[in-house]
Amino acid sequence: MADLDFYLSDEQHELRRAVRDFTAKEIAPIAAECDASERFPTDLFPKLGKLGYLALGYPEELGGSGGSNLDYSILWEELAYGSAGIALGVYVHTAMACRALQLFGSEAIKQDWLVPALRGERIGGWAFAEAGAGSDAGTVATRAVADGDDYVLNGTKLFITNGPIADFLIVVASTNPDQGIKGLSLFLVETDRPGFRVASSLSKLGVRASEMGELVFEDCRVPASNMIGRPDRGFLDSLRMLTLGRIASAAIVSGLSRAALDATVEHAKTRVQFGQPIGNFQAVGFGIADMATQIEASRLMCHRAAIAADRGLPHSREASMAKLFATEACTKIVERALHYNGASGFMSESPIQRFYRDCKVFELGEGSSELQRNMIAREILAS
Numbered sequence: 001m002a003d004l005d006f007y008l009s010d011e012q013h014e015l016r017r018a019v020r021d022f023t024a025k026e027i028a029p030i031a032a033e034c035d036a037s038e039r040f041p042t043d044l045f046p047k048l049g050k051l052g053y054l055a056l057g058y059p060e061e062l063g064g065s066g067g068s069n070l071d072y073s074i075l076w077e078e079l080a081y082g083s084a085g086i087a088l089g090v091y092v093h094t095a096m097a098c099r100a101l102q103l104f105g106s107e108a109i110k111q112d113w114l115v116p117a118l119r120g121e122r123i124g125g126w127a128f129a130e131a132g133a134g135s136d137a138g139t140v141a142t143r144a145v146a147d148g149d150d151y152v153l154n155g156t157k158l159f160i161t162n163g164p165i166a167d168f169l170i171v172v173a174s175t176n177p178d179q180g181i182k183g184l185s186l187f188l189v190e191t192d193r194p195g196f197r198v199a200s201s202l203s204k205l206g207v208r209a210s211e212m213g214e215l216v217f218e219d220c221r222v223p224a225s226n227m228i229g230r231p232d233r234g235f236l237d238s239l240r241m242l243t244l245g246r247i248a249s250a251a252i253v254s255g256l257s258r259a260a261l262d263a264t265v266e267h268a269k270t271r272v273q274f275g276q277p278i279g280n281f282q283a284v285g286f287g288i289a290d291m292a293t294q295i296e297a298s299r300l301m302c303h304r305a306a307i308a309a310d311r312g313l314p315h316s317r318e319a320s321m322a323k324l325f326a327t328e329a330c331t332k333i334v335e336r337a338l339h340y341n342g343a344s345g346f347m348s349e350s351p352i353q354r355f356y357r358d359c360k361v362f363e364l365g366e367g368s369s370e371l372q373r374n375m376i377a378r379e380i381l382a383s
């Protein structure tokens, strides 16, 4: 088939080939085992760091590899092709925890934490959600109270990816409880600090190769210099980082959808019923055509939002649309994949059942579909 990604540079084609090779060698072979054991393969971090993949999009003076949001989208699609769970763990580290350090950290924090994290020598997490705070960030109850040269943190964070394996966390805590979302600050918390503990590892339906924890802060004291970004405005300032995260989510599910499509095409060509491959039946062929079409649309929307961000154009609505469309398409695509793979796709050893469990969460995380629709509608109605 002709390569119609004509807007990609030679370097971007090469990046795609290289990450595809890495995924085939280092991720695909361990994806099922990591899913079954609910363990993230932490030795991947230094490997990804050595190849510069964790540092993609970061400036060279911080050990970064340079690169654009479009490069980033290519990376996420190819990593998620091998395992959406592993991609999620890497994503939270590099696109959330490291990005927050880059955007808001002091020079000392960047040198001490970001530089080793981009080499894969430290693992990061993003600790925002709580029992009472999900879509509504204004209800974060974890408190950070100034005390001399320190802040003292108290509270419990829930559903935190990388929580059980992290060396450092970016913690969203209230420094001004009367102000809701306008009173939230960001703190770097090293996980060996007294007063911090992983209360439990949480078991999930899908993306099980990423580890998740409930995290407790009990009189956990950090120096005031560990506050990153503006007091009371840290979380609001981080929202632009979350906009780019929606583009990455669209890329991750494009990879997951493509893995489901490829496995289905293979099955449709080789599974014989009524004397012919099932792909010959129009009902199956039409389904495959729809899956492939939705993947193309997902990728194009994702890349358009990435290119707009790279060119400094407005891209918030485009990022929301890409995330909304691609994540909902992925859930439909993977459901059809399970359907056309029949009983064999339903078996524990089949990757299809893993895809089926992995896809749903992307409609919830990084702002659920409803929140994306709210943002898109608000922007359209205000114009």
Ligand SMILES: Cc1cc2nc3c(=O)[nH]c(=O)nc-3n(C[C@H](O)[C@H](O)[C@H](O)COP(=O)(O)OP(=O)(O)OC[C@H]3O[C@@H](n4cnc5c(N)ncnc54)[C@H](O)[C@@H]3O)c2cc1C
Binding pocket: 092, 125, 126, 127, 128, 129, 133, 134, 135, 136, 158, 159, 160, 161, 162, 204, 207, 212, 361, 364, 365, 366, 367, 368, 369, 370, 371, 374
């Ligand atoms: C696999 C996984 C990994 C995660 N990793 C992290 C992490 O690393 N760090 C972190 O901080 N958090 C993480 N989370 C938590 C994530 O941030 C929350 O799931 C997300 O913010 C949504 O919150 P909630 O699940 O409490 O759902 P809720 O906010 O309670 O929403 C429940 C339902 O209500 C709907 N709803 C809510 N508000 C509105 C509204 N205004 N209009 C219409 N519908 C609405 C939602 O769309 C959803 O369907 C993770 C969650 C999962 C499942």
